[in-house]
Amino acid sequence: MRPKQLPSRDVTYADLVRRYAEDSAFKQLTHSVAAGLGLMVLDVSTQAGAVLAATDESVFEIKMDSYARQSKIRERRETEKVLHGLVHLATAALGFPRPDDLANDTYIGRVSVEQVDSVVREACRILDERAAKAEANNDPLADAPELEQAWRAYARRPAAAATKDGRLAADTTRGMVSRALRFLAEQGFLVQVNAEQGGTYRTTPRYQVQVRELAADSAFTELLDLGVVSVGETGGTLRPTISETL
Secondary structure: OOOOOOHHHOHHHHHHHHHHHHOHHHHHHHHHHHHHOOEEEEEEEOOOEEEEEEOOOOOOOOOHHHHHHHHOOOOOOHHHHHHHHHHHHHHHHHHOOOHHHHHOOOOOOEEEHHHHHHHHHHHHHHHHHHHHHHHHOOOOHHHOOHHHHOHHHHHHOOOOOEOOOOOEOOOOHHHHHHHHHHHHHHOOOEEEEEOHHHOEEEEOHHHHHHHHHHOOOHHHHHHHHOOOEEEOOOOOOEEEOOOOOO
């Protein structure tokens, strides 16, 4: 219920995590109570604590309207929802671009506002090329992957513009990304490293568990298959593949 709380910072929490691992009856009871609240227990570990996910129609489910209020999003139209979905997919793909990253409990990824925006824009460019080829071949775009439903709206928006007080303007794509990353940080999924150019964040074990679940989603697979997320040769440095035109 407190996403930033960790067993390493709370003796009682650490004892409960230990009991969950050692006492099968307590583990079963934990899952039963969670199910009664409309929650699934994704994982319990000393690093991440109890990682939960809300089921459909659970009182704890974060719906778009709730997310919009927390992230101070003015527009709540369907297109806007899809755009924010793209941002979250890109963030997850940048944080853990390889299967080994999700399997390695010691792996820590880094993402920045600039990186996420660049990856989504590069994805838009590739989808634009796909759409042009499809139209040239008279192929129906209705059969295109679900990511192609939102790229035009994202590509039309300016990447960055500053407000009078120097903040990223809310209606820019980097402003949108910045709000998404702050939201993830509030949920205990990311930790801010610095605030330069909108901010850079590191991933947490809690986020790693959540992305393992997301990795089975078709839209996540489609984004990785576009080839716009690459990993450096040494040290696991994460870099987006950016078009020369950006």
